[in-house]
Amino acid sequence: MLFLNTRPADRAIPLTEFLQAQDIEVLDLPLLELAPMPWSDHLAHLYAALPSAHVVVAVSPSAVQYGMQGLAQAGLSLEHLSHLTWIAVGEATAKALLQYGIHSQVPEVETSEGMLNLPVLQQLPESSSVAFWRGEGGRQFMMDSLQAKGVKLLNFILYQRQCPEQAPKIIEKNISRLQLQQRYCMLVSSEASWLNWRKLMAEHIDLLNRAHFLVLGERLCQLLAQDRLRHHFTFSISQLPDLRKESILEHIALVQGNS
Incomplete structure (x- = not known):
């Protein structure tokens, strides 16, 4: 077959x-296939707010790659983010983060629902801030679910999807x-x-x-x-x-x- x-x-x-x-x-x-989004004032503003977040959700190895490139462009180091909890959508994304020395939490099921079931997200106070490193159109369900609970979102659209x-x-x-x-x-x-x-x-x-x-x-x-x-x-x-x-x-x- x-x-x-x-x-x-x-x-x-x-x-x-x-x-x-x-x-x-x-x-x-x-x-x-993925193509990086151009640098913008909006992205610069999001990176400036990133150290005040509580959690970063990386949805793919590409999100890690482009997210780290953005950190460098924004003049931020990982030391500025050492207090954050990182979530990876799956093992491949977790390995990409580990290359930068970042240990992340990975859901048992590699979906938005799986990530939402992680205790760190289940127990977030209303005033918490969650940053999403994602592509255009990705993980909207997860973001809507968190926003409905009063969680503040930092929506990093780092790349766009297109048909090759x-x-x-x-x-x-x-x-x-x-x-x-x-x-x-x-x-x-x-x-x-x-x-x-x-x-x-x-x-x-x-x-x-x-x-x-x-x-x-x-x-x-x-x-x-x-x-x-x-x-x-x-x-x-x-x-x-x-x-x-x-x-x-x-x-x-x-x-x-x-x-």
Whole structure:
């Protein structure tokens, strides 16, 4: 069974190599790429307020990379932030922070809901301030939930998401290969990547319906289920608890066993 690895190009290789070693046929098809936001007075103001925050939530390794670049541009050192609690959305983000000597808390489930369940966020007083290092459009649910509790937010939009230029070219090159598949597996790890795939498949609804989507987290899984119902799609969905290579392999094996 063909597996479409939709992780960004710089994060796709370990998963692709792992699955290929297990004799899984893989097509690398990144559906998201990141570009840094230009420096602005608004970002400068946010960095100036950062030492007064209580918690920093880093949503990706890229958020760590661009966030640290912003710290340097703002003339801040990590010593100014030594009192802060750091939260990483997953192990990859935690490793990125650790490269700067920062130990972070990581939720058991790598989703907004998982992070909201961390005790440090559950126990925040109303007057607390939480900084989000994130990309454009990311983690809105988590931010809205905290704001509803009276928590002050410092919203660092550090990068923007876009569909890679090579994505339609990869599809065009492999369209015959895809059409030969009675069924294929595909990773969906964000709403943005799902929306990009929907656009790319607008003229190939039959191919869209042949997919078994491995979807990260309950909220994203519900989004796909709602789209399926609304548009009368017939694709299948499985919910992933995390993005570990072993979890993805286990779910591919389940799909293969049911085919």
